[in-house]
Amino acid sequence: MSTNKIIEILGDQSDFLLNHTCKTIDKSLLHIPSPNTIDEIWMSSDRNTRTLNSLQTILGHGRLANTGYVSILPVDQGVEHTAGASFAPNPLYFDPGNIIKLAIEGGCNAVASTFGVLGAVARKYAHRIPFIVKINHNELLTYPTQYDQTLYGTVEEAWNMGAAAVGATIYFGSPESRRQILEVSEAFAHAHELGMATILWCYLRNGSFKKNGVDYHSAADLTGQANHLGATIQADIVKQKLPTVNGGFTELKFGKTNEKVYTELTSSHPIDLCRYQVANSYMGRIGLINSGGESKGASDLKEAVITAVINKRAGGMGLISGRKAFQKPMNQGVELLxxxxxxxxxxxxxxx
Structure with a gap:
């Protein structure tokens, strides 16, 4: 797709997004994704050679191979949002084989899914596309609904099925977050020992994070701190929702922050808000991938391109988009990816 086509898709937002100059955190301070990401960013870390190889396996696959950027297909929603809610729009994807086919035909760097989905087709596909095994999940069969992340398998199981990485979610801000931090920290340490990369879904979850009709679960300051905690427990890549607001700490009146976060380090521009997420991810040493969000139908393609432009121009590492791709016919999902x-x-x- 040409630059002109991208401009056409962006429409009236093209100038706003493509010609913006960030005057908050200068790009010269960032570790920007490149073909030499492993040599320039990871070689001086404590990651062992097998983990570096796993990272390069992901970075070296798909249409974005050896650019430093990643496009990942995540399909763990069968557990996270129920299989019916996730796959009813396109029952094709009740079958794990079709999930992997979409990732391959879509040119993705990797596919992220559950022990069950990836294990069901591991012998056929683990050598054809890097697997990211999601090791913990929320589930929606408990009544009344409970929001927690529970381990569904072991790191050894992910290793044995040939996974290049493990992924996990922590609901930062939730009453259960301290336990989740401990569980995921231990799992990530073991994954690194075995030579797998680690990806953390750094999500916020607390009913009090909504105030006066504003949802601060996507606030730049709060999501940025979640990224920083993810980097602290040695996630190699952090997944985060695109920030839509700011001022979570100040409006909710909790935690600690600094006025410069809002007057100098961010602005209201979406690229600047995302840049703050990148900064909290060790200035880009830990790659930031933003999520694609739910499918809304006709606007999915435009929204996906907008999110990709914001992430890339902010200094992020790529996009992890699921429902926008798999909740439509496969050819349209491939086109979106x-x-x-x-x-x-x-x-x-x-x-x-």
């Missing part, structure tokens, strides 16, 4: 990847392949779209 390719459109996302084309943003990262376009050399005219640069760091702001």
């Amino acid at each position: 390719h459109a996302i990847q084309d943003v990262y392949l376009d050399k005219n779209i640069t760091i702001a």
Whole structure:
């Protein structure tokens, strides 16, 4: 897809997004994804050689191979949101084999899913596309509904099925977050010992994070701190929702912050808000991938391209988009994934 086509998709937001110059945190301070990401960022870390190899396996696969950027297909929603809610729009994806086919035909760097999904087809596909095994989940069969993350298997199981990485979620801000931090920290340490990479879904979850009709679960300051905690427990990549607001600490009147976070380090521009997430991820040493969000139908392609442009220009590492791709016919899902990847392949779209 050409730059002109991307501009056409962005429509009236093209100038706002493509010509923005970030005047908050300068791009010269960032560790920007590149073909030499392993050598330039990870070689001086404590990650062992097998973990570096696993990271390179992910970075070296798919249409974005050896660019430093990633496009990942995540399909753990069968547990997280119920299989019916997730796959009823396209029952094809009740079958794990079709999930993997979408990731392969979509040119993704990797596919992230559950022990069950990936294990069901591991012998056929683990050597064809890097597996990211999601080791913990929420579930929606408990009544009344409970929001927690529970381990569904072991790191050894992920290793034995040939996974390149494990993924996990922590609901930062929830009453159970301290236990989740401990569980995931131990799992990530073991994954690194075995030579697998680690990806953390750094999500916020607390009913009090909504105030006066504003949802601060996507506030730049709160999500940025969640990223920082993810980097602290040695996630190699952090997954985060795109920030839509700011001022979570100040409006909710908890925690600690600094006025400069809001006056100098961020602005209201979405690229600047995302740049703050990148900064909290050790200035980009820990790659930031933003989530694609739910499928809304006709607007999915435009929303996906917008999110990719914001992430790339902010200094992020890529996009992890699931429902927008698998809740539609496979050819349309492939088209959407390719459109996302084309943003990262376009050399005219640069760091702001």
